[in-house]
Amino acid sequence: MSLLKSKIVVVPMGDVDFMMVNKLASNLGPVFSRSVDILKGMKMPAEAYNVVRNQYYAQVILAKLERTKANSREKVLAVCEEDLYLPDESFVMGFVDKLSGTAVVSLYRIRQEFYGLPEDESKVYPRLFKEAVHRLAHLFDLTECRNPKCVNYYSQIMLDIDNKSDKFCDICKRSLTSVV
Numbered sequence: 361m362s363l364l365k366s367k368i369v370v371v372p373m374g375d376v377d378f379m380m381v382n383k384l385a386s387n388l389g390p391v392f393s394r395s396v397d398i399l400k401g402m403k404m405p406a407e408a409y410n411v412v413r414n415q416y417y418a419q420v421i422l423a424k425l426e427r428t429k430a431n432s433r434e435k436v437l438a439v440c441e442e443d444l445y446l447p448d449e450s451f452v453m454g455f456v457d458k459l460s461g462t463a464v465v466s467l468y469r470i471r472q473e474f475y476g477l478p479e480d481e482s483k484v485y486p487r488l489f490k491e492a493v494h495r496l497a498h499l500f501d502l503t504e505c506r507n508p509k510c511v512n513y514y515s516q517i518m519l520d521i522d523n524k525s526d527k528f529c530d531i532c533k534r535s536l537t538s539v540v
């Protein structure tokens with residue numbers, strides 16, 4: 361049965377903490393009950409870099425990711441350290457394109473350093489995990505959840521991410537099991 365399920369592919373992008381991405385990849389499998397591959401790594405796409413903003417255009421990154429797909433059913437998630445943006449947003453912590461089955465999450469604003477605090481992996485990893493699960497949930501057709509404790513809750517600020525759990529609520533769990 362599991363062979364019929366679409367696979368998740370995790371892509372460490374640019375100069376990213378590979379250990380952390382590796383840990384993420386191994387923890388995502390059980391959440392979505394499917395196999396997870398991790399790619400060796402990929403450079404930050406130069407064409408996505410905006411020199412004026414000193415940020416990377418998330419949409420261009422996803423276009424690049426789409427080209428790494430072995431088949432249309434794969435769900436690809438990249439993790440990077442660089443700050444991301446969209447033309448109408450000063451920054452985004454992540455971005456998803458359901459149509460192409462691609463997503464990216466940035467560690468830039470997840471890290472304690474960004475807030476002038478000492479680095480603390482016990483804070484950073486859970487945030488990355490929740491962000492990754494949240495973005496992937498959208499690739500598996502879930503819509504934003506209104507339950508602030510659900511991992512799929514639309515969290516705009518770090519406090520929301522820290523306050524929500526790393527688990528799906530019962531409603532999201534049920535929607536997820538109906539997806540192949």
Ligand SMILES: [Zn+2]
Pocket residue numbers: 505506507510511512513528529530531532533
């Ligand atoms: Zn939910």
